[in-house]
Amino acid sequence: MDRNITKQLTPATVDFDRPGKQIGAFHVPLSSHDDAWGVVPVPVAVIANGKGPTVILEGGNHGDEYEGPIALGEMIRELDPATVSGRLIFIPTINQPAVLAARRTSPIDGINLNRTFPGDPMGTTTRQIAAFVNDVLFPMGDVFIDLHSGGSSLDIIPSAVIEPGKTPEQHAANMAAALAFGAPIAVVIDNRGDPRTATASAALAGMTVIGTEMAGAGTVSIDALALCRRGIRNVLAHVGVLPPEMATPVEAEPRLYDLTSKAHLLADDDGVFEPLHRLGTEVSAGELAGRIHFITQPGRTPVDLHYRADGIVYGRRQPGRVRPGNCCLVVATPYERTTS
C-alpha cells in the first residue's frame, strides 16, 4: 500500500524531525453514529537530540497488558532530551481503543492488533493503526521494542523475547538486545511463524527487534514492572541512545529458551483446568501436567494432560475454566545459542 495514503489518512500532530520533547498523537479517522467527523487519537511522543539511532518503543499493543505503558509513560515524562543521542519515538498505548476497554482486542472492530500487521490504511481502525506503525514509523526506525505482558488469559515468567532474525546478522543483533535487557531468561518466540505481528513486521523492515513478556493476569506485577523499567534503559544504553551509566548492570547471564512446536498444551475438553506445577518448574515431555475436571458431573473421571516438551513451565492460563482449543500451559525449552 502507498505509504502516502497512510500519512494522509492517519496524520500525526508531532514533527518527527524536530529535536527536543513533543507529546502528541496520530489521528485515526472514525466516522461513527455520534461523531461524523471524529477521530481516535493515539498518543505519540518524540524525544530527540543530536545524532544516533532511532528507537521505536511500543506498549499497549494488547489493551490488558500494563507494565509497558506505565514504564513508557514515566520515561516520556522524566527523560531529559539532553541525555538522548538519537531519537526515541514512543507509542505507549498503540491500541488506544483496546487499552481504554482494558481488553486484548479492539472494541471497535473486534480485531487483535498483533495479528493485523502490516496493516491497511484503507481498513478498519485496528488495521489503520497497524498501517501507521508499519508505513510511517518503521521506515524511520533502527530498533523496535515491543512491550507485552501475558494479558488477561496468561501469566508468564517475566522475560525478554527474541524475535527470530531474517538474516544471521539480524538474529545476532536481536539476541544481543534481548540479553542486554537483563531479564533472568530470554525466549525465542516466533508466534508459530505468524508474520502478522508487530515484531515480525519490524524484522521484515530490517530493524533490530526485541520484545518482552511481563507476567500478566490482567494486573500490574511489582517485579515485572521493576524489570521492565530497568530493561528498557538497558536496551537503550546497549544501542547507544542513552549513556552507559543509565543502564543497570546485569548480574547473571540470562538463560536462553525457545518455544518449539510442542510448547503449547491445549485443552481437548470443556471443564476446569487444574495445573500441577508453578511457573519455572522443570518438566519433561510425557510428564503429567494437569487435569481437566468436570465439576458439574462429580461421577466423571478428570482427563489428564501431559507435557509435550522438555523445559520449564513458562506460561499458564489464568482463568480456570477451559474449552477445547484453549491454551492451558506453555513450556519453554533450553535453546542452543549457536542455532539461528
Ligand SMILES: [Zn+2]
Ligand atoms: Zn501482548
